[in-house]
Structures are given as structure tokens and as C-alpha cells.
Amino acid sequence: MMDRRAFFAGAAATALVPFAVTQPAMAGKLPQDGAEWFTNVEVKTHDGQTLRFYDDVMKGKILLINFFFTSCDNVCPLMTENLARVQELLGARVGQDIRMVSISLQPEHDTPEVMAAYAKGYGVGPGWLFLTGRKDDIELLRHRLGFVDSNPVTDADPEQHIGTVRIANEPMHRWAMSPALLNPPALIRAIKRVLPEFS
Amino acid sequence: MTSWKDKVALTAQRNRQEIVKAKLSRREMMRLGLLTAGGSLIVKAGLSSRAFGQPTAASLADPDTTLSRMPASPPIKPFVQQMPRLTLKKPIKSNQMTAGLPDPITGKALLLPCDGTTPIDGATKRIDHQYYKHNPNVEGAFIDKFGETKFYELEMKEAHIKLHPDYGASKVWGFDGQVPGPLFRAKYGEPAMVRFKNHLPSVRIPQAFGIAEMTTHLHNGHTPSESDGNPVNYFNSVNDPNAVNPLGFKDQHYPNVKAGYTKRGDLSGDPTEALGSLWYHDHHLDFTAQNVYKGMFGCYNLFDELDTGDGTGLRLPHDDFDVPIMFNDFLFDQDCQTVFDLFNLDGILGDRFAANGAIQPKLEVEKRRYRFRLYAPGPSRWWEFALWDGTNYLPFWQISSDGNLLPNAIQVTSTRIAVAERTDIIVDFSKIKARRIYLVNRLEQVNGRGPTGRILNPGQPIIQINLTLPLSSTDDSADPSAGQAGIVGMPLRPLPDPDWKALQAKAAKLPTRTWRFERGSGGWMVNGKFFDENVVSAAIPQESEEVWVIQNPGGSWRHPVHIHFEEHRVLSRNGVPVKPNTQINASVDYARKDVIELNTNEEVRIFMRFRDMKGRYVMHCHNVVHEDHAMMIRWDIV
Numbered sequence: 001m002m003d004r005r006a007f008f009a010g011a012a013a014t015a016l017v018p019f020a021v022t023q024p025a026m027a028g029k030l031p032q033d034g035a036e037w038f039t040n041v042e043v044k045t046h047d048g049q050t051l052r053f054y055d056d057v058m059k060g061k062i063l064l065i066n067f068f069f070t071s072c073d074n075v076c077p078l079m080t081e082n083l084a085r086v087q088e089l090l091g092a093r094v095g096q097d098i099r100m101v102s103i104s105l106q107p108e109h110d111t112p113e114v115m116a117a118y119a120k121g122y123g124v125g126p127g128w129l130f131l132t133g134r135k136d137d138i139e140l141l142r143h144r145l146g147f148v149d150s151n152p153v154t155d156a157d158p159e160q161h162i163g164t165v166r167i168a169n170e171p172m173h174r175w176a177m178s179p180a181l182l183n184p185p186a187l188i189r190a191i192k193r194v195l196p197e198f199s
Numbered sequence: 200m201t202s203w204k205d206k207v208a209l210t211a212q213r214n215r216q217e218i219v220k221a222k223l224s225r226r227e228m229m230r231l232g233l234l235t236a237g238g239s240l241i242v243k244a245g246l247s248s249r250a251f252g253q254p255t256a257a258s259l260a261d262p263d264t265t266l267s268r269m270p271a272s273p274p275i276k277p278f279v280q281q282m283p284r285l286t287l288k289k290p291i292k293s294n295q296m297t298a299g300l301p302d303p304i305t306g307k308a309l310l311l312p313c314d315g316t317t318p319i320d321g322a323t324k325r326i327d328h329q330y331y332k333h334n335p336n337v338e339g340a341f342i343d344k345f346g347e348t349k350f351y352e353l354e355m356k357e358a359h360i361k362l363h364p365d366y367g368a369s370k371v372w373g374f375d376g377q378v379p380g381p382l383f384r385a386k387y388g389e390p391a392m393v394r395f396k397n398h399l400p401s402v403r404i405p406q407a408f409g410i411a412e413m414t415t416h417l418h419n420g421h422t423p424s425e426s427d428g429n430p431v432n433y434f435n436s437v438n439d440p441n442a443v444n445p446l447g448f449k450d451q452h453y454p455n456v457k458a459g460y461t462k463r464g465d466l467s468g469d470p471t472e473a474l475g476s477l478w479y480h481d482h483h484l485d486f487t488a489q490n491v492y493k494g495m496f497g498c499y500n501l502f503d504e505l506d507t508g509d510g511t512g513l514r515l516p517h518d519d520f521d522v523p524i525m526f527n528d529f530l531f532d533q534d535c536q537t538v539f540d541l542f543n544l545d546g547i548l549g550d551r552f553a554a555n556g557a558i559q560p561k562l563e564v565e566k567r568r569y570r571f572r573l574y575a576p577g578p579s580r581w582w583e584f585a586l587w588d589g590t591n592y593l594p595f596w597q598i599s600s601d602g603n604l605l606p607n608a609i610q611v612t613s614t615r616i617a618v619a620e621r622t623d624i625i626v627d628f629s630k631i632k633a634r635r636i637y638l639v640n641r642l643e644q645v646n647g648r649g650p651t652g653r654i655l656n657p658g659q660p661i662i663q664i665n666l667t668l669p670l671s672s673t674d675d676s677a678d679p680s681a682g683q684a685g686i687v688g689m690p691l692r693p694l695p696d697p698d699w700k701a702l703q704a705k706a707a708k709l710p711t712r713t714w715r716f717e718r719g720s721g722g723w724m725v726n727g728k729f730f731d732e733n734v735v736s737a738a739i740p741q742e743s744e745e746v747w748v749i750q751n752p753g754g755s756w757r758h759p760v761h762i763h764f765e766e767h768r769v770l771s772r773n774g775v776p777v778k779p780n781t782q783i784n785a786s787v788d789y790a791r792k793d794v795i796e797l798n799t800n801e802e803v804r805i806f807m808r809f810r811d812m813k814g815r816y817v818m819h820c821h822n823v824v825h826e827d828h829a830m831m832i833r834w835d836i837v
């Protein structure tokens with residue numbers, strides 16, 4: 001388990017405090033203005049909370065966001081398992097400044113209870129939220145987060161949207177994408193790339 | 200608060216007023232497609248207004264959201280500012296090189312010549328330059344394997360630039376604070392050591408897009424791996440002194456040597472492999488598109504004994520009459536700041552068109568021959584350039600493809616370049632009767648996935664060219680027609696494998712690798728995989744030859760595929776061999792290339808050599824939004 005220490009070695013210097021969200025006054029408006037772009041639609045978590053998407057889930061966080069659905073028995077289990085290993089490597093920072101988010105593509109089926117059982121099955125720790133909500137709201141989030149395909153037939157197939165994880169340093173507007181099945185140390189390198197201030 | 204409909208109406212009205220003020224005649228406007236016969240303004244990309252709002256069920260179902268989901272840039276008057284010439288980069292002495300921030304008291308930065316090493320892997324490691332080595336006999340002296348080194352410094356920094364007189368200043372990042380960056384005029388036999396100094400704002404300062412770590416790739420360069428701008432070789436800014444590379448710089452060594460020197464046993468290489476119009480740009484893993492769009496690109500031209508740059512050799516137009524032009528499309532918000540949609544993975548388009556950092560400029564020319572080097576730095580737009588006098592498309596001479604001289608000049612009336620491609624053209628203004636013509640882009644492109652293929656008439660005007668300047672000196676350049684009728688003009692540079700049949704026959708026996716550029720799992724893949732910097736997809740023996748088959752199974756997107764380090768020759772497209780360009784309907788595929796225009800449902804076979812140097816390189820889609828969403832592979836020469 002090599003990378004855990006490497007990842008935190010630099011962070012230790014800045015102390016493991018959650019990341020201060022101080023934004024200097026900026027000329028002009030940022031084009032992807034948080035709540036306006038990502039919206040504050042209501043989402044329900046696997047542990048029974050109701051949250052506003054931007055303000056409560058995203059704002060100020062380092063994020064790993066992917067889409068999944070519990071009945072997908074093809075790629076999803078491998079992916080969730082892979083992300084569970086990433087969570088393990090990231091350790092206590094998940095739940096502090098880092099948040100993992102998995103959004104259901106079958107919100108009508110994936111109730112909080114169903115997702116809670118799913119998360120338990122993968123040994124998901126705190127700081128990793130499984131989200132569901134109104135079908136239209138989830139579709140909106142999918143589009144706003146760029147999990148879309150220009151071919152409508154491909155776009156309608158939920159399995160086309162589960163292969164990647166979006167990695168974001170939200171306060172810095174820094175977004176990247178990684179394959180969800182990338183080996184955990186490489187995925188951690190990708191996270192570090194949106195976090196150079198810690199490396 | 201006005202409704203979006205009111206805003207649309209208001210912007211349209213303003214657009215129209217701007218056009219009237221710019222004094223385009225009605226006839227010109229109709230020809231430019233801006234006005235209907237009835238006199239009303241045609242709403243089209245570039246002069247239209249678009250509404251921005253919450254998506255509706257209909258807009259969510261519409262896959263073509265590239266431009267439509269963003270509001271239009273503020274209006275401008277076209278053709279009111281002069282097209283800027285690029286600043287010429289001058290060398291300095293090695294003992295004048297500095298590093299770090301200036302001392303607050305003395306105002307001087309630390310003097311620090313090259314020490315023969317350079318940082319790699321996110322600046323976490325430092326290795327030796329392969330061909331610029333310490334001289335053990337003289338303290339502090341170095342030997343450049345390829346000649347006497349010239350030293351340069353480029354400072355990457357933030358700047359505020361007015362891209363149009365009607366606009367407020369836009370925040371950009373640029374080499375030496377310029378967009379495009381300064382022009383290098385390098386020579387074969389004179390290696391260059393360039394110190395890239397990252398003086399961008401700290402990564403702790405939020406940006407709308409872009410990341411203040413940089414790795415600069417010299418596009419088309421035959422460059423040692425550690426100086427190639429590999430996507431993982433980014434380094435931090437001097438404004439992040441606690442980061443791994445506190446002085447915030449990286450030295451890159453450009454040998455300016457022609458490929459094939461190893462086999463020839465000399466240090467000059469194969470004269471038929473000379474490169475001409477190169478360019479440099481950021482290549483940061485996951486962030487290339489954002490950083491390039493922010494302004495991190497510039498121009499690098501190479502000269503040799505044929506293409507001399509001084510009127511000798513092939514006698515091409517030179518100095519003031521050798522004009523590189525970099526074309527960009529930008530989208531601006533209402534505060535005149537560039538907008539980048541981070542959630543559009545198809546590609547990024549703008550609705551304002553800039554030439555050398557000026558939106559729709561004008562250019563005054565003498566009635567003589569000019570060489571224009573046309574560049575498409577991207578991120579996602581393809582272009583088809585033509586010269587239009589209000590009635591006709593005027594002929595001109597294409598002399599290069601991807602910046603490398605063709606075997607012969609070819610007379611054309613348009614030239615297409617995908618992202619990252621270059622074409623050099625010679626325009627003989629002494630043969631043009633009109634006093635005013637336009638450089639137009641005739642290629643329709645409505646989203647980031649590539650052009651539709653439809654040819655516009657007359658197209659989007661980018662530069663107004665006025666043939667007004669008095670002749671400052673006699674034109675000493677050669678006539679590209681070589682005094683002959685027909686489309687094949689003067690001989691330029693022979694190709695390395697002039698016997699086309701022999702090359703095809705040889706290629707048929709070579710080992711083959713197939714690379715499928717495809718959409719998958721919500722990103723862009725090569726052979727079903729996303730880029731992983733530690734996976735070597737091809738380990739290729741040095742001095743070997745291979746055939747690569749590049750495939751696009753997609754029916755609705757195109758990929759400009761770029762291979763670092765070595766040129767290639769296109770053998771065939773969908774099984775149809777390329778025609779040598781001495782035939783009518785010549786193909787500019789008959790050339791040395793570094794970008795493959797990979798069109799929909801296309802398979803392109805190319806011939807590759809891997810010569811001279813070892814190390815890691817990449818191949819990727821140069822629609823850099825695709826590259827950033829993982830359409831890249833690593834290949835190593837071993």
C-alpha cells in the first residue's frame with residue numbers, strides 16, 4: 001500500500017485541516033457558478049438525509065463523482081469495489097475535505113434503503129454518499145456534470161455513463177476525469193493533479 | 200429584470216448597428232451571409248444571440264448543446280484593428296539566465312545558468328539532459344552534442360489583453376504574457392536551450408479554468424523525451440515556493456537536428472526531414488485544453504539551407520513577408536472574459552475569431568508575394584481557409600502540409616487544417632486586382648466533435664486584407680508557378696522516400712499496430728482504454744519502422760490524431776492509396792505529416808520511423824478536449 005503515505009506526506013505540512021475555502025474577489029463572474037450551474041435540487045442519501053446538491057454535497061469539497069445503479073451487475077460492482085479501495089487509501093480525508101459521491105441512474109428503484117444495503121455490502125465508510133432523487137433532477141445533474149453522450153441511443157443506455165469518475169477541486173473550479181476502473185494508486189495520482197497545492 | 204427574449208432582441212439590434220458602423224457595403228454583407236435580401240440580419244453563429252437558461256426537456260434531449268447552451272460573446276465591429284505581428288524571441292547568454300522571483304531589495308533574480316539537468320514527473324525527479332552534458336575538463340562548462348547552444352528564456356505569466364478595441368481587457372495566460380507567445384526563428388545546426396519560467400499565479404488562487412502548472416510541448420519537434428513536454432512533466436509556479444520545484448522553472452533542450460542522424464552517422468540528419476512551421480503549447484495531463492485556451496501557445500519556425508529565411512535557397516518570401524498567423528475561436532462572457540465549458544466533453548467552440556490574438560483584424564499588404572504560415576491551435580476548431588474578393592475565390596500556392604515543405608508547390612483555392620495542423624501558403628498580391636479581399640473560413644462546424652463537412656459560401660471572414668501599401672523594396676522571392684501553367688509549381692523539398700511505389704511495397708511487409716480512436720464509457724478511448732501514464736502501449740525498438748493503422752469507428756465525430764517526435768507518411772485512407780501530388784486533384788496527404796485528419800468511419804494507414812532517441816512519447820487526439828478525457832496512449836522508444 002504505497003501511495004497512502006506519499007499522498008499525505010505533503011499534506012502533513014499544511015496539517016490535515018479541511019481545506020479553507022477562501023475565494024479572493026474576482027473580476028467578472030465565473031462561468032460555472034456553483035448553485036446556478038450544478039443546481040440545488042434535492043437529493044436523498046443512503047443514510048436518510050435530504051440535501052441540496054450544490055450547497056450541501058459539493059460546495060468547498062474535493063469530489064469524486066460517479067454514476068451507478070444498484071441493479072447493474074456488469075461493471076458497477078467492480079467499479080464500486082475499486083472506489084472502495086480508493087476510499088481506503090485516502091483514509092480519514094474522505095469525510096473531511098474529500099467527498100465521494102455516487103449518483104443512481106435508476107433513482108426510482110434505488111431508494112435510500114436499497115442504497116444503504118448496497119453501500120454496506122461494499123464496506124463503504126463515512127464521507128461517501130450514495131444519492132438518489134427525482135428522475136428529472138438526476139437527469140439534470142447528469143447533464144450538468146457532463147455524463148452525456150452526443151448519440152441519443154448511447155445516451156439512453158445507463159451503462160454508458162458508469163465508466164468514469166469526475167474528479168473535482170470544487171472551490172478551485174478544477175475538473176478532471178478518470179476511468180472508474182483505473183488502479184487505485186493511479187486514481188490517487190489523478191486526484192493529486194487537481195490538488196497541486198498539497199503535493 | 201428583462202427576459203431572455205428581450206436580451207436576444209437587444210443583442211441582435213446591437214450586432215446590426217455594429218455592422219452598419221463597420222461600413223460593410225450591403226453587397227458585401229449579403230455575400231458574407233449576414234443580411235437577407237429583405238435587409239434583415241441573419242442570425243448565425245458569430246453574430247447571433249443565444250439564450251442561456253435552465254435546460255428544458257427539449258434542450259436536454261438535444262445532443263447539440265455545444266454553442267447553444269452558452270450565451271453569445273459581446274458584439275464587435277470587425278476589421279478595425281491591425282493584425283499583430285508576433286514578437287521575435289531573442290537569445291541571451293547562458294550566464295544571463297535567471298531563476299525564481301526577483302529579490303525584493305535588489306530587484307534582481309538569482310543568476311542561474313543551465314546545470315545539465317531538468318525536472319520530470321511533476322517535478323518530483325531531476326534527470327540529466329541526454330545531449331547537453333557537463334564538460335569534465337572545464338568547471339561549469341557544457342557540451343551540446345549538436346552544436347553551439349543558443350539560450351532563451353520564456354516567462355509564463357498572467358496578462359490582461361484587449362483582443363478587440365470594443366472589448367475590455369481579458370485575463371489570459373501567455374508565454375512572456377503574450378497571446379500567441381513570441382516567435383522563435385531557429386536554425387538547424389543551432390540547438391536551443393529554452394528556460395520555461397512559470398510565473399503564473401499560485402495554484403491556490405481559484406481560476407475559472409486552467410491550472411498554473413505547465414509542461415510545454417514543441418509540436419513536431421524531434422526532441423529528446425525529457426524536453427518533449429510530456430503530459431506528466433508539468434512543474435509549478437514560482438509563486439508556489441513550497442511546492443516541489445521552488446524556483447519554478449524547467450530547461451528544455453531542442454537539438455534542432457533533422458531526423459535520421461544516427462543512421463547517417465553525422466550530427467545533422469537527413470536533409471529531406473527538415474521541419475518548418477512548428478509551434479509550442481502546454482500539454483498538462485487532464486488540463487491541456489483549458490491551458491491552451493487560456494493562451495499558452497506560440498510559434499517556432501525552423502530554417503535550413505533550403506528554407507533559409509533570408510531570401511536565398513528556395514527564395515521564399517522572408518522576414519517581413521514571412522508571416523505566421525495563429526487562428527483561434529473564443530467565447531466571451533459579458534465582462535469580456537473567455538469562457539470554457541468544463542462539462543462539454545465533445546469539444547469547445549467559440550463565436551469570435553482571432554488572428555494572432557486580435558479579433559477579426561485587418562492586414563495591410565504590399566503588392567508582392569507573401570508567405571503566410573497558418574496555424575490552428577484549437578482547442579477543437581477545424582478551418583478551411585480561402586481568399587475571397589467579393590466575387591471569386593482567388594488561387595494561391597500551398598507549399599507545406601503540417602509546416603513541412605511539399606515536394607512541389609500546389610496551386611489551390613482553399614486549404615483545410617484540423618486542430619494542430621499547419622499549412623504554409625504563398626499569396627502573390629501583385630496578381631490580385633481587387634484592393635480589398637478577405638481571408639475566410641469556409642468550413643462549417645457547429646459543435647466540438649468536428650466540422651460538418653459543409654462548405655460555406657463565402658464563409659466566415661476572419662481577416663480583411665487591404666492591398667494598399669506601397670512597395671518597400673523589389674520582391675526578391677521566387678515565383679511559385681516556376682513559369683509553368685497548371686497547378687504544380689516550383690520544386691521545394693524532396694520527400695525522404697521519393698519512390699512512392701517502393702515505399703508502399705516496403706510498408707506492406709512491416710510490422711503493424713492498430714489504434715482505434717473511439718468513444719466509450721463516457722470518455723474518449725484508444726483501443727478501449729483510457730490513458731494511463733504508466734502504461735506503455737507500445738515499446739518500439741530504436742531505428743525501427745512500422746505501419747500504424749489509425750481507425751475511427753465513429754460516424755459523428757472526427758479526430759485530428761497527433762504523434763509526437765516523428766513524422767509519418769499517409770499510405771492510404773479506407774484502403775485507397777494516397778495520390779502523389781504531381782497529379783491533378785493532388786492530395787496534400789502526399790507529404791510528411793504529424794497530424795492525421797481522421798474523419799468519420801475512416802481507417803488511415805501510415806508509415807512510421809522511430810529514430811535517434813530513446814524515451815517516452817505520446818500519441819493523442821489533438822481535439823485537446825478529447826485528449827484531456829483520456830484519448831491518448833504512451834509509446835516508448837526502447
Ligand SMILES: [Cu+2]
Pocket residue numbers: 723757758759820821822825826830
Ligand atoms: Cu478526438
